[in-house]
Amino acid sequence: MPSAPQHAPSSSSSGARTSAAGPVKQAPGRNGLHGTGSAQGDGESTTASSLNGIAHSNGHGLAPEPPTNARLGISPTGVQHGAAHTNGSGSSYPAATPHLNSLIAIRAAPGAGRGVYAARALPVGTLLEVSPVLVFPADEYARHGRFTQLDCYTFVWQRRGAAGSDMAIALGIGSLFNHAPHLPNVSYTLDHATHSIRYTLMRAVSAGDELCISYGVGRMWWETDAPADDAASEPSEDELLRLSLDSDDEGDAGASKTQGISEANGHAATSQLAPGAPSKLWRITTAIDPLHAPLETVPAWVVDVEPRKTAIFGQFLRRLQQHPHFTEHAPETTKHLRQFRRTSPRASDQHDGAAAGIQALICTQRDLPERATLVALMDELNARDFTIAGAEPTPQLRDVPIDPAPCKARSAEWSALWPVGIRPSVNGSSSSVLPSGSTYNGLVDRDADAAAWNAENTEWARQAMLRCVGLARQAKAKGELPIAAFVTTPIQPPPWASTCPPATSGRIEAEAHDTRISERNPMKHAVTNAIKYVARIRAASPSRAPVSNGQDYLLNSLALFTTHEPCMSCCMALVHSRVRSLYFLRAAPGAGGCCGALGRRCVGGEDGGPYVIQEQSGLNHRFDVWRWRGGLEHEGDEPELDALLHITGLDP
Numbered sequence: 001m002p003s004a005p006q007h008a009p010s011s012s013s014s015g016a017r018t019s020a021a022g023p024v025k026q027a028p029g030r031n032g033l034h035g036t037g038s039a040q041g042d043g044e045s046t047t048a049s050s051l052n053g054i055a056h057s058n059g060h061g062l063a064p065e066p067p068t069n070a071r072l073g074i075s076p077t078g079v080q081h082g083a084a085h086t087n088g089s090g091s092s093y094p095a096a097t098p099h100l101n102s103l104i105a106i107r108a109a110p111g112a113g114r115g116v117y118a119a120r121a122l123p124v125g126t127l128l129e130v131s132p133v134l135v136f137p138a139d140e141y142a143r144h145g146r147f148t149q150l151d152c153y154t155f156v157w158q159r160r161g162a163a164g165s166d167m168a169i170a171l172g173i174g175s176l177f178n179h180a181p182h183l184p185n186v187s188y189t190l191d192h193a194t195h196s197i198r199y200t201l202m203r204a205v206s207a208g209d210e211l212c213i214s215y216g217v218g219r220m221w222w223e224t225d226a227p228a229d230d231a232a233s234e235p236s237e238d239e240l241l242r243l244s245l246d247s248d249d250e251g252d253a254g255a256s257k258t259q260g261i262s263e264a265n266g267h268a269a270t271s272q273l274a275p276g277a278p279s280k281l282w283r284i285t286t287a288i289d290p291l292h293a294p295l296e297t298v299p300a301w302v303v304d305v306e307p308r309k310t311a312i313f314g315q316f317l318r319r320l321q322q323h324p325h326f327t328e329h330a331p332e333t334t335k336h337l338r339q340f341r342r343t344s345p346r347a348s349d350q351h352d353g354a355a356a357g358i359q360a361l362i363c364t365q366r367d368l369p370e371r372a373t374l375v376a377l378m379d380e381l382n383a384r385d386f387t388i389a390g391a392e393p394t395p396q397l398r399d400v401p402i403d404p405a406p407c408k409a410r411s412a413e414w415s416a417l418w419p420v421g422i423r424p425s426v427n428g429s430s431s432s433v434l435p436s437g438s439t440y441n442g443l444v445d446r447d448a449d450a451a452a453w454n455a456e457n458t459e460w461a462r463q464a465m466l467r468c469v470g471l472a473r474q475a476k477a478k479g480e481l482p483i484a485a486f487v488t489t490p491i492q493p494p495p496w497a498s499t500c501p502p503a504t505s506g507r508i509e510a511e512a513h514d515t516r517i518s519e520r521n522p523m524k525h526a527v528t529n530a531i532k533y534v535a536r537i538r539a540a541s542p543s544r545a546p547v548s549n550g551q552d553y554l555l556n557s558l559a560l561f562t563t564h565e566p567c568m569s570c571c572m573a574l575v576h577s578r579v580r581s582l583y584f585l586r587a588a589p590g591a592g593g594c595c596g597a598l599g600r601r602c603v604g605g606e607d608g609g610p611y612v613i614q615e616q617s618g619l620n621h622r623f624d625v626w627r628w629r630g631g632l633e634h635e636g637d638e639p640e641l642d643a644l645l646h647i648t649g650l651d652p
């Protein structure tokens with residue numbers, strides 16, 4: 001059950017706060033929405049969580065967690081025994097406040113003023129409240145509102161596509177939902193058309209449970225810098241992870257997220273990448289970049305053939321390949337290479353001893369390392385039937401391309417060594433030229449990737465990465481491994497994901513970190529925890545409409561950011577959950593399941609491990625994987641980030 005951390009409320013509405021939204025303070029909720037929950041924008045259902053609005057964060061956030069009813073001062077029958085309480089602005093309230101909604105009760109929340117509680121057991125999906133909102137201009141807030149008690153209740157009423165944001169206050173019970181730092185049980189939906197917010201239960205609750213939304217991540221404005229009381233601050237299992245649903249369903253989520261995230265993690269969203277800067281995101285793939293792929297070669301045995309006797313050479317080659325020497329091991333493929341090449345007495349060919357005529361490819365040197373062995377085999381198989389003038393066969397070693405030419409433009413470069421085919425198409429099927437274990441044989445257009453990662457998209461990814469780092473920092477503070485994950489709806493369907501089905505249930509966000517220490521379970525990794533929470537959100541969404549098979553399946557259409565390259569097990573979970581894109585910060589060589597380096601196929605040498613789960617053709621789902629290259633470009637991030645990530649013993 002979400003708790004209301006018992007930090008002393010701030011006596012000043014502006015004292016310790018920082019604004020995630022820049023000049024304007026946000027009310028609970030990312031995006032200027034308040035609350036964790038699902039937000040319904042302009043009649044369209046969206047899921048959202050975390051009161052973006054009161055854009056303050058909760059850093060060390062966890063407060064002592066005595067048994068729920070004891071903490072809340074509520075008897076099993078729900079009778080409140082507490083005295084008057086104050087809220088963050090210092091106002092004092094009675095222990096209970098009457099109202100007409102029979103589902104909920106307004107009672108004192110120790111250390112948090114008043115709060116909203118379940119009056120009886122309620123099932124998931126219960127509509128708790130529809131609050132009208134009072135909307136007012138941002139400058140009114142800037143000039144007046146932020147200096148008043150209303151500051152604690154004000155949030156950003158952000159309309160998609162609108163130039164600026166109005167501010168708003170939820171009337172009625174909406175303003176009384178407290179913040180749950182880890183696992184809110186109430187989602188909200190915004191309705192811009194009716195100027196209202198609907199609050200819905202995300203999980204079943206018992207009588208007396210406090211009903212909380214999320215205001216966002218990080219340290220909240222009422223929380224002090226003092227560390228939490230460790231002895232009593234152990235969170236419940238469920239609270240270790242916080243999930244959140246974003247409130248906006250349509251339009252540009254990136255801009256609003258920027259507001260909500262930056263402060264929550266203690267980072268101002270100040271650094272925009274310079275236009276034209278090298279792409280910070282590098283696709284992890286075994287696919288070949290046709291324009292930049294290096295020409296790799298392997299030595300092969302070739303022999304001069306009498307021009308009119310190529311058919312005889314063909315018969316010889318078939319017999320040779322049936323020889324036990326070749327059938328005892330899998331020969332290296334030369335299918336991408338033509339069988340013959342013309343030689344001429346031109347000066348350019350003189351250096352390698354080529355004579356005018358025809359030269360034939362026999363096999364690679366790996367298959368027949370010793371020249372003497374090959375000559376003996378050729379004698380045994382009557383090679384003089386096709387050699388020039390029936391002379392003794394004289395096989396030569398010649399470097400030939402390992403791969404077909406990656407594109408027509410580079411065909412001449414490849415064929416200058418030995419005539420080759422051209423890689424047929426993107427996602428072509430000539431996988432025989434790939435090393436075993438790597439099954440994807442497409443082309444990747446790195447230039448197009450770089451163009452797609454323009455400044456706006458890169459900033460979106462950077463903010464999401466910063467959010468992961470913030471979560472990792474929180475995890476570390478709790479004694480967990482500093483590994484975190486953040487699931488979100490992509491800023492826009494990227495061009496490379498055009499085949500992905502669209503999101504069907506609105507915007508989703510979920511945050512998680514590693515809990516293998518606290519849960520004493522080595523499988524409780526950040527990624528699997530995040531997947532679990534997304535599944536819960538999907539299942540709990542009140543707006544969930546029947547969808548066709550597979551359209552609404554777990555991480556379908558979503559992006560997952562994580563501090564570390566996921567392990568094999570997490571990668572398989574990502575396959576199973578149909579994630580669209582994965583973004584990570586640090587590779588985990590030997591432990592990760594995504595990286596593409598595999599012997600000579602490692603283009604650039606920076607990709608790490610051998611598995612490339614995201615591209616295995618034997619699996620029923622593929623996804624994009626991107627690694628953030630370099631720093632997050634925010635002063636002060638790097639040392640701390642590296643220190644955090646170093647703890648895992650993974651990639652420094």
Ligand SMILES: C[S@@+](CC[C@H](N)C(=O)[O-])C[C@H]1O[C@@H](n2cnc3c(N)ncnc32)[C@H](O)[C@@H]1O
Binds near residue numbers: 003115175
């Ligand atoms: C939108 S109001 C929520 C209602 C408020 N508790 C009241 O009594 O009016 C936000 C204020 O509630 C308090 N609050 C909300 N969640 C809290 C929490 N988890 N721990 C402590 N105080 C909290 C803070 O003082 C915050 O400024």
